[in-house]
Amino acid sequence: MLIKLAKKIGFCFGVKRAVTMAEEALKTKGRIYSLGSIIHNREVVRALSKKGLKVIKDTARIRRGTIIISSHGLSPRVALEIRRRGLEIIDTTCPFVRKAQAAVKLLGQEGYAIVVVGDANHPEIKALVDFVPKNIFVVKNRGDIRKLGLKKTDRVSVISQTTQSTKNFLDVVKALAAKGFREFGVYNTICKDAEARQSYAKSLAREADLMLIIGGRDSANTNRLFEVCRNLSKESHLIETEKELKDAWLKSARVVGITSGASTPDWVIKKVVNKIRSLERSYSSRSRDEICTQISKKGVV
Numbered sequence: 001m002l003i004k005l006a007k008k009i010g011f012c013f014g015v016k017r018a019v020t021m022a023e024e025a026l027k028t029k030g031r032i033y034s035l036g037s038i039i040h041n042r043e044v045v046r047a048l049s050k051k052g053l054k055v056i057k058d059t060a061r062i063r064r065g066t067i068i069i070s071s072h073g074l075s076p077r078v079a080l081e082i083r084r085r086g087l088e089i090i091d092t093t094c095p096f097v098r099k100a101q102a103a104v105k106l107l108g109q110e111g112y113a114i115v116v117v118g119d120a121n122h123p124e125i126k127a128l129v130d131f132v133p134k135n136i137f138v139v140k141n142r143g144d145i146r147k148l149g150l151k152k153t154d155r156v157s158v159i160s161q162t163t164q165s166t167k168n169f170l171d172v173v174k175a176l177a178a179k180g181f182r183e184f185g186v187y188n189t190i191c192k193d194a195e196a197r198q199s200y201a202k203s204l205a206r207e208a209d210l211m212l213i214i215g216g217r218d219s220a221n222t223n224r225l226f227e228v229c230r231n232l233s234k235e236s237h238l239i240e241t242e243k244e245l246k247d248a249w250l251k252s253a254r255v256v257g258i259t260s261g262a263s264t265p266d267w268v269i270k271k272v273v274n275k276i277r278s279l280e281r282s283y284s285s286r287s288r289d290e291i292c293t294q295i296s297k298k299g300v301v
């Protein structure tokens with residue numbers, strides 16, 4: 001069995017930066033609060049929790065201390081409220097997310113109606129839409145456009161969640177362009193890391209019999225990779241850890257492709273590879289035993 005890793009795998013730049021900032025803060029402060037998950041990976045959050053990180057849903061009960069903000073960013077309204085209450089903020093917002101926030105702010109000030117292609121419930125988008133007071137709409141795909149009620153006389157701009165699939169973003173862009181608005185601007189804020197990860201996963205899925213996508217089930221970019229692979233590979237599975245691996249998936253696979261979301265650390269990937277190798281070893285020795293039993297039943301041995 002050949003195990004092939006995608007060319008881009010493990011932490012992305014933004015997640016690595018956020019985790020390093022959290023680890024450094026924990027060393028000096030001992031206890032810090034994370035507003036929501038610092039990254040979408042349970043294993044990493046568990047490891048950081050052992051060092052003093054406490055994940056909270058809101059800051060209402062926190063009277064003093066430090067709040068760490070994930071790489072997805074934070075609504076300016078919430079940030080103001082936290083500062084007003086005298087709490088310290090460690091802001092790990094990824095510079096690429098910050099770029100999208102700055103673009104949205106500027107477009108809002110210039111009076112554009114802004115269409116965001118993304119998931120309205122994702123923390124990045126929840127924060128992003130709070131950067132402008134009105135006229136900002138989130139769409140999942142081109143099908144959502146007609147619900148927006150935009151008119152030809154409108155000035156419209158379209159922007160993307162950093163982890164969107166390029167294809168979906170371009171689909172929405174094309175559908176909006178066809179509306180013939182008075183003015184129409186496109187801001188591709190898809191992160192280059194996310195884009196490259198999707199394209200490497202795609203080429204790996206084409207040659208693999210089995211694709212394993214390692215990452216959190218609540219991670220947008222992991223789910224995007226799963227979608228991409230599922231559309232191409234015969235068999236694809238999203239797993240969070242090596243414990244979810246199933247013997248049956250591996251039995252007939254000659255080439256196993258592995259990719260990961262941007263929040264998956266190398267040590268989780270390594271554990272998956274080691275488990276595949278050990279399952280493979282036990283499977284081959286079992287096959288040898290079965291063959292010996294069959295032969296002895298026939299009276300040959």
Ligand code: SF4
Pocket residue numbers: 012013014015071094095096097162163191192193194221262
């Ligand atoms: S996926 Fe891209 S935008 Fe998101 S944290 Fe990583 S580098 Fe930043």
